[in-house]
Amino acid sequence: MTSSFANRIGIEHPLIQAPMAGSTTPALVAAVSNAGGLGSLGAGYLEPAAILEQAEEIRRLSDRPYAIGLFVLPDEFDADMKAVAQAREQLDALMAREGLEVRTGLPARWAPRFSDQFAALCEARPAVASFAFGVISPVQMRELHQREIHVVGTATTADEALAWADAGADSVCVQGAEAGGHRGTFLHDAEDAMIGLFALVPLAVRALAQHAPKVPVIASGGIMDGCGMLAAEVLGASASQLGTAFLACPECSAAEPWKRDLLDASEHQITTIRGFSGRAARGLRNRFVEAMPEAVAGLPYPVLNALTAPLRRAAAAAGRGDLLSEWCGQAASLARPQPAAELVARLMHEYRLARRMPVT
Numbered sequence: 053m054t055s056s057f058a059n060r061i062g063i064e065h066p067l068i069q070a071p072m073a074g075s076t077t078p079a080l081v082a083a084v085s086n087a088g089g090l091g092s093l094g095a096g097y098l099e100p101a102a103i104l105e106q107a108e109e110i111r112r113l114s115d116r117p118y119a120i121g122l123f124v125l126p127d128e129f130d131a132d133m134k135a136v137a138q139a140r141e142q143l144d145a146l147m148a149r150e151g152l153e154v155r156t157g158l159p160a161r162w163a164p165r166f167s168d169q170f171a172a173l174c175e176a177r178p179a180v181a182s183f184a185f186g187v188i189s190p191v192q193m194r195e196l197h198q199r200e201i202h203v204v205g206t207a208t209t210a211d212e213a214l215a216w217a218d219a220g221a222d223s224v225c226v227q228g229a230e231a232g233g234h235r236g237t238f239l240h241d242a243e244d245a246m247i248g249l250f251a252l253v254p255l256a257v258r259a260l261a262q263h264a265p266k267v268p269v270i271a272s273g274g275i276m277d278g279c280g281m282l283a284a285e286v287l288g289a290s291a292s293q294l295g296t297a298f299l300a301c302p303e304c305s306a307a308e309p310w311k312r313d314l315l316d317a318s319e320h321q322i323t324t325i326r327g328f329s330g331r332a333a334r335g336l337r338n339r340f341v342e343a344m345p346e347a348v349a350g351l352p353y354p355v356l357n358a359l360t361a362p363l364r365r366a367a368a369a370a371g372r373g374d375l376l377s378e379w380c381g382q383a384a385s386l387a388r389p390q391p392a393a394e395l396v397a398r399l400m401h402e403y404r405l406a407r408r409m410p411v412t
């Protein structure tokens with residue numbers, strides 16, 4: 053199989069299991085990497101010590117290349133505390149109405165400090181570092197390259213792909229509108245950057261061919277099987293990054309009701325939501341989304357994300373998928389619940405069949 057991305061990283065398959073903050077585990081990452089794909093740890097919500105701990109666990113389970121994914125954010129955030137108080141009141145009332153004891157709390161910090169997470173990533177030294185929500189600084193890019201870490205930047209438009217190429221990224225992962233989880237958009241309003249993957253891959257490939265021809269494009273958003281991977285390749289992508297397809301794996305830490313609900317979801321129930329985190333993200337329109345308090349509307353990420361974190365944890369513990377952030381891509385019901393290594397083998401079998409390659 054020829055894929056400039058796979059060759060550069062030293063992996064067998066042009067297949068990446070997406071970093072999914074809050075849902076990936078060392079077991080999932082290692083299983084995908086051991087099966088010849090690239091497993092990715094979604095570390096956006098992890099404190100530096102947890103990043104190092106989980107990286108060590110991955111290393112214990114696999115000696116193959118793997119990735120760590122972070123959200124590029126400022127180290128400090130200002131919050132409008134009057135708006136926070138109002139949102140807390142309404143969120144707490146919603147939980148009370150739904151019969152959950154939990155209430156919002158004020159965390160010591162709204163999110164882990166990005167620069168500390170970045171330092172932990174450098175120390176862990178994975179083969180690949182993947183970033184979303186923004187572009188890293190030239191100094192940070194140099195630090196990664198000095199450690200021979202391959203940098204993947206997430207883009208939702210061709211302009212964002214160019215911004216990452218200008219910043220020195222080694223690959224660009226384009227995220228189509230179909231994609232589950234948070235939008236990586238950083239140059240535009242999220243609503244203006246909902247480009248379908250069939251449009252986005254060739255747009256990004258053309259833009260990069262003119263400005264940075266050596267930078268491979270990775271396709272993500274709605275890819276659920278080997279045919280989808282081949283389609284992305286035909287459009288010009290060098291590899292496919294799948295998130296939702298891996299959410300249903302037993303090694304994934306998504307709550308059980310969420311795993312069940314995504315298999316039953318119709319595509320028209322999967323929508324763009326801001327009310328859990330303050331940032332546009334794709335997931336299931338469930339009870340929480342329907343009943344979302346008005347006061348949360350103005351709160352930005354990561355302030356709202358921090359406020360709803362205890363509520364989401366309690367909802368998961370109570371088996372209340374309808375009150376959870378059930379992130380998933382548009383083709384969620386095509387997910388196949390099976391161990392990650394089997395899923396990788398199945399995806400590659402489908403890919404080879406579709407490509408009319410000898411099936412192993």
Ligand SMILES: Cc1cc2nc3c(=O)[nH]c(=O)nc-3n(C[C@H](O)[C@H](O)[C@H](O)COP(=O)(O)O)c2cc1C
Pocket residue numbers: 070071072073075094095096121122182183184206227230231232233234272273274275293294295296297299379380381382383
């Ligand atoms: C539950 C969930 C969490 C995600 N978290 C991250 C993340 O931490 N970092 C990131 O770059 N992308 C994240 N994504 C987006 C994926 O990288 C990818 O764009 C998306 O999963 C592709 O669409 P698909 O889910 O239809 O396969 C997440 C996606 C999901 C479903």
